[in-house]
Amino acid sequence: MKLKSKSIATLITGFGLCLALNAQQGVVNVSQDSDIDKLLAYKKDTKTTKVYKIQVYQDVDIDKARREKSNFLNQYNEWPVEIVWNTPNYKVWVGNFSKRLEADRAWAKIKEKYMYAIIFQPKSDD
DSSP states (O other): OHHHHHHHHHHHHHHHHHHHHSOOOOOOOOOOOHHHHHHHHHHHHTOOOOOEEEEEEEESOHHHHHHHHHHHHHHOOSSOEEEEEETTEEEEEEEEESSHHHHHHHHHHHTTTOTTOEEEOOOOOO
């Protein structure tokens, strides 16, 4: 008799475990403000990435900086060039390199004519 009651108890326990292990299904509804989607889209658009540039010249005189930019473009026209005002100097910056290796390769070419050229990462305005 004891063996039969143990078997029944084991059977009931096993059956109970089987019921407990079955996954339950349900539906979850998430309610959120529509502005959250707009904010996420804006954040995705303004996501900043690391950018490397090469500074080839700096001077307090804007005319000299413009001349140097023109000279640079006459020698190297494969990268974008800009003049940036950074107190107290005008600086001639080259490139928008997404990888340091790209900047290093460009720097190696530029260094032949611009021995004081340096690679840097501009500070972001964020």
